[in-house]
Amino acid sequence: MAEASLADLRAERPVLATHERFEGKVWNVASDEVDLGEAGEVTRDYLRHTGAVVIIAMDDADRVYLVRQYRHPVSAECWEPPAGLLDVSGESPVDAARRELHEEADLTASEWHTLVDYYPSGGSSSEAVRIFLARGIGEVPADERHVRTDEESDMLGAWVALDDAVDAVMDGRIHASSAVAGFLAADHARRSGYATLRAADAPWMRPEATRLQR
Template identity: 50%
Template sequence: MSDRSGEHGGPGLSSGGGADAGAAELADTPESWPVEGREEHFKGRIVEVRTDRVRMPNGDTTEVVQRDIVIHPGSVGVIGLDDQDRVLLIRQYRHPVGRLLWEPPAGLRDVDGEPPWRTAARELAEEAGYRAREWHTLVDVFTSPGMTNERVRVFLARGLSEIPEEEIDFERIHEEAGMPVAWVPLDEAVAAVRRGHIHNPLAVMGILSVYAARETGYRDLRAPDAPEG
């Protein structure tokens, strides 16, 4: 039987003449094609919508095509993990999809100059009422790169402790009011993801990333302030 593992970008990823590419080569790279013009359609409290006219290569010629883009400030998420191998999840109403979703604490990167992990720590405190002693970067993603520039960094927080009631100086309102907090065994959370019972992308990515990190003894985690590629 022939080895077909290198086909279709599989584990035997090859480049050019078929030589196996090292893991260091499997990385997204910056690229910017010329924009001939743009039209702004909408500017809301959080997002903007515009259409760019992008000049794209097409063999020996080029053509200009329109691409609609949602401009987003970016987000962070936090997977809290306790010493019993349980992950912290909250349940929040999400109006666009008409569902109550199990999610990690998360929020917008809407404070200028604030390091993402500090934004994550603030969201962990405000949404779940916990603080963490140890922080690592789990995963970096573009949530839907075909339509938005939203960038998300999901962190792993360990050494969690509940914030005393007398130290809480914020009020949860709107979707955040009355959100339940649950500690879920990691294996059960992974099973829920695989059964299609959890849909929030930060939850899915974060839970599976923690599961993968556990398999290597958490040896390969990045620092909370690791550069964003």
């Protein structure tokens, strides 16, 4: 296989009908009747998702910032990088990442790069995630910090050596997909001397038709 051909392709199939099955606070569930050509017509149920950003905030000592947050569907308090939904109309992904880093970690960053993009569950959700590497870390002044509520109200935060975070992923102690993808990608970037980093606004194959913004 030629190296240039090893890439996902935008390849939409005709949608004959869409049925909105559920409309929730954060995302919706839809059923599409899809024409696969010779393979016939099928119905596919999926989560219609806004997309999300994740931030690997790394300081000069190669430590990354993690938060521990309750995740109800898996009944666990998970260690994860700061993250959030792309649900603000007109807000760019990197600006959303800046906002989430401020709100969840009380941190700022002067240097932003795209680290890795992924689909957490392309067979059942339209969610696309972009993970940023944020460096040049500073602290948000105490009087400008975000007041966290709901599951975020008792969220813990900690700086952890990147090597220790990678070990926790590989040992099966950390399970969040954002942590698995983010920490392994950050380790790969570091080993390359950060040559693999892309611009913060690099092209992104994010499903356009499923953006649900407020």
